Amino acid sequence: MSFEVENLAGSGAFSGLQATEYTLSVGQRLELGGKRSARVGAAEAQAELAALRADLTTVELGQLVRERYLRAAAAAARVELAQDVVARNDELARIAGVLVEVGREPPLRALRADAALAEARAHLVEAEAESLSARIALAALWAGSEAPFVPADFPDILPPASLMAGAADSLTYRVARAESTAAAAEIERQRSLRIPDPTVSAGVRRFGESGDNAFLVGVSIPLPFRDRNQGNVAAAEARLRAANAREAVALADYEQAVASARAKYLGAEARVETVSQTSLPQAEEALRLVSIGYRNGRFPLIEVLAAAEARDTIREALIAAREQRGLAAAELIGLAAQ
Numbered sequence: 642m643s644f645e646v647e648n649l650a651g652s653g654a655f656s657g658l659q660a661t662e663y664t665l666s667v668g669q670r671l672e673l674g675g676k677r678s679a680r681v682g683a684a685e686a687q688a689e690l691a692a693l694r695a696d697l698t699t700v701e702l703g704q705l706v707r708e709r710y711l712r713a714a715a716a717a718a719r720v721e722l723a724q725d726v727v728a729r730n731d732e733l734a735r736i737a738g739v740l741v742e743v744g745r746e747p748p749l750r751a752l753r754a755d756a757a758l759a760e761a762r763a764h765l766v767e768a769e770a771e772s773l774s775a776r777i778a779l780a781a782l783w784a785g786s787e788a789p790f791v792p793a794d795f796p797d798i799l800p801p802a803s804l805m806a807g808a809a810d811s812l813t814y815r816v817a818r819a820e821s822t823a824a825a826a827e828i829e830r831q832r833s834l835r836i837p838d839p840t841v842s843a844g845v846r847r848f849g850e851s852g853d854n855a856f857l858v859g860v861s862i863p864l865p866f867r868d869r870n871q872g873n874v875a876a877a878e879a880r881l882r883a884a885n886a887r888e889a890v891a892l893a894d895y896e897q898a899v900a901s902a903r904a905k906y907l908g909a910e911a912r913v914e915t916v917s918q919t920s921l922p923q924a925e926e927a928l929r930l931v932s933i934g935y936r937n938g939r940f941p942l943i944e945v946l947a948a949a950e951a952r953d954t955i956r957e958a959l960i961a962a963r964e965q966r967g968l969a970a971a972e973l974i975g976l977a978a979q
């Protein structure tokens with residue numbers, strides 16, 4: 642809509658408002674070349690892409706929560722391990738002191754036990770700091786002000802029995818495919834802009850001098866002699882080629898990620914089974930027998946420390962295997978999300 646006043650405050654016959662003309666008109670641009678349908682198609686493609694990205698973000702957030710909780714649980718388990726090591730080394734240091742006093746061990750043994758105790762305490766402080774850091778990272782996902790308590794027990798996270806959908810139906814690939822669709826729709830929209838749109842108008846004009854009225858109609862057509870929107874079309878085509886490349890990469894990456902996560906889960910599950918059922922019980926029994934012999938003066942302190950270090954290494958391996966198994970399961974759950 643436009644309103645114009647002509648012949649206003651001029652000179653001579655046009656002075657004042659005697660010869661003033663008032664024009665009120667309405668104009669409408671007529672979209673040609675399929676601009677409206679192209680614009681609607683591009684908007685719908687962008688809306689679909691935004692919805693899929695929102696779903697993908699939700700899935701990624703869920704996977705991140707699982708991963709950080711698993712890391713916090715593993716850190717808590719390492720704190721418990723460090724506490725056990727401190728308690729054991731404290732007892733060994735006490736026994737070593739007694740044996741040195743009665744002359745059954747040289748003073749060097751007591752120094753070695755004290756050094757092992759100090760190292761265990763330092764490791765406990767480090768494990769507690771890592772546990773606090775892991776719990777703070779978990780709380781950051783829901784903007785928590787305090788680190789939550791996370792027990793040392795690993796949650797029972799099981800992977801899906803099978804990835805029911807193929808790679809072409811995965812959420813990651815669907816997002817990449819939606820990006821290609823949106824890019825293709827944008828090309829059509831940019832191509833439609835090459836065709837100029839005429840504007841038709843109609844209105845009424847009042848002549849102030851005579852008081853008469855008259856209707857008017859008009860048509861205006863832009864003449865883009867040099868601007869055919871080739872630059873925007875070329876840019877949209879380049880974005881489409883990039884989106885198609887990302888779509889192909891997403892398809893290959895999904896299949897590789899599934900295979901890698903399955904291998905990690907199966908390997909970690911096998912390690913958990915072996916370590917928990919065979920290696921750890923044997924190491925526990927060896928440490929128990931050596932500790933009994935040390936208390937009775939039949940084994941030197943170095944044997945006890947070696948057996949304890951072997952047992953602690955196996956416990957650490959079990960924690961790492963359980964953590965790896967949970968992380969692989971969380972990844973498979975995220976990959977199976979549709």
